[in-house]
Amino acid sequence: MRLVFAGTPDVALPALDALLASDHEVVGVVTRPDAPSGRGRKLVASPVAQRAEELGLPVLRPTHPREPDFQAELRALEPDCCPVVAYGALLPQSALDIAPLGWVNLHFSCLPAWRGAAPVQHSIWAGDEVTGATTFRIVKELDAGPTFGVMTERIRDDDTAGDLLARLAEGGAGLLVATIDGLADGSIQAREQQDEGVSFAPKINVDDARIDWAMAGHLIDRQVRACTPAPGAWSLFEGERIKIGRVTVVDEQVPVGVIDVRKNHVLVGTGTYAVLLGEVKAFGKKQMAAADWARGARLESGTRLGVA
Template sequence: MRHDRRIVYAGTPEFAVPALEALIAAGQAPVAVYTQPDRPAGRGRKLTPSPVKKVALAAGIPVLQPLSLKSAEAQAELGRLAPDVLIVAAYGLILPASVLAIPRSGGINLHASLLPRWRGAAPIQRAIQAGDSETGVCLMQMEAGLDTGPVYACESLPLGSDATAASVHDRLASLGARLLVERLGEILDGTLKPRPQPAEGVVYARKIEKAEAWIDWTQAAKVIDRQVRAFIPWPVAQTRWGEQILRIHRARPMPAAVGSEPAVPGTVIGIHADGVDVMAGSGIVRLQVVQLPGRRPVSAADWARSTAVVGHRLGGAD
């Protein structure tokens, strides 16, 4: 790939870091990086730069942080950079068609799903929650629609029974970085042509809401297990334990024993060395790592040994 391309990179969270680092390592450092404005973080609510900003500054790359790219002033600023291409990974701001028209080769989006499945804000979590057997990353030509552009290339990743949003996030970020560096030259040379997304199979990954963290124990154990794994590290699945909120960091589904007495969903029915069994709508959920308010996550077995839990019922929501 030619090394005289003028690349502008736009990204904000940790997911966008490996691709930026890969471009720098490949001798394709962007001429500028766009990222969202610094946000308050931590107990002191101190203004904190995004992960992408930290990497860019460490590499000596100019950083731009407009509140929006819709204004004529912001677009003129991008135009003065004379970009050949705009590469976007989890930037978090809407890019109007007028912005995508500025780079000579348009915009390329690194998206964390196998398009057209899971367009939108939370593709990793929704893939796990739905029980998909695989997910992946795609390089997509950007257009005005929500993740509707034609696709240059994709790489798939199997989703095992222990996959969490955190673990899949990290693997897809690395996979996407490699795919970007491998295929960028072909994209910019015009030898790799994008293919339109098929009309069938379109699914939208709506944004995760904190209220979704509440566990409904009448659901099947496998559904609750997927909810727990999809919501790591945020918002973390939770349930009522008396007057307290019990957060579930790790669990696994178990079949109900043949001939066992049925119990009301949410009832704690047993304690084992590797967890605490809770009756679900069908099957059993074995809690393995839990957390009470103001405390660190602990093994569910340790939690159960510190209080009487068998026969008590978990559940309830605001």
């Protein structure tokens, strides 16, 4: 089949590479426009655009996929199907209608659970034991289209969102290729999603990532892992934000939000058991081990985090 792949970030690359290695023909990609990056805020092409340009594939970068010029370019590529991984824009029906076999999305949850922009983060934050990836046909309603296939993945106790997403991207790439294969030979059929078990996973913003030290320690652990690497869990220290890396719940009691500085590690009190800080990134500094941060900041036990 002739495919036009839609995707933007690094997490979409395993699926693009798998499709390029398949029996199908990738004739172009759709991605988000170049975006400012780095201190110089220079415009940088998305990872998917960069990979496509290396291979000499046409790259379509619509500001919005409803643009008539974009749809004319897409139609000229004559795609049979448009596989999608983390493209990042809502598709109007006029664009969905261009490919005869539709747009097939690889979504990183077991639908109908965690429809939305941040399924991996929400699955960790909620304490789910298992998640996965699902292929489905895109329809107007958010992540509600009929499904083709699913894979499952156990969530490990120390998984960050970045860890889990990387595994799902690799495993999901094979699922997406198998789905496209099935559409090509007619061996796969879509099934409507169940009405029960629907949950939503909106984008997690910086305000959501602020740690409330009065929460239970295991909930703070989930929050930190869910927000790693982005947007990054954080707290206030002397009026400035510090990013908090992985934490470990320990069988010790420390007052809520209070730092307990030890020789080689740093504890912080929560609403239940204390947590051992892993790495900390202070404002304007590099990320470092919590003990090194404490020494550099000359911290003393009794200092409180989270105070403006």
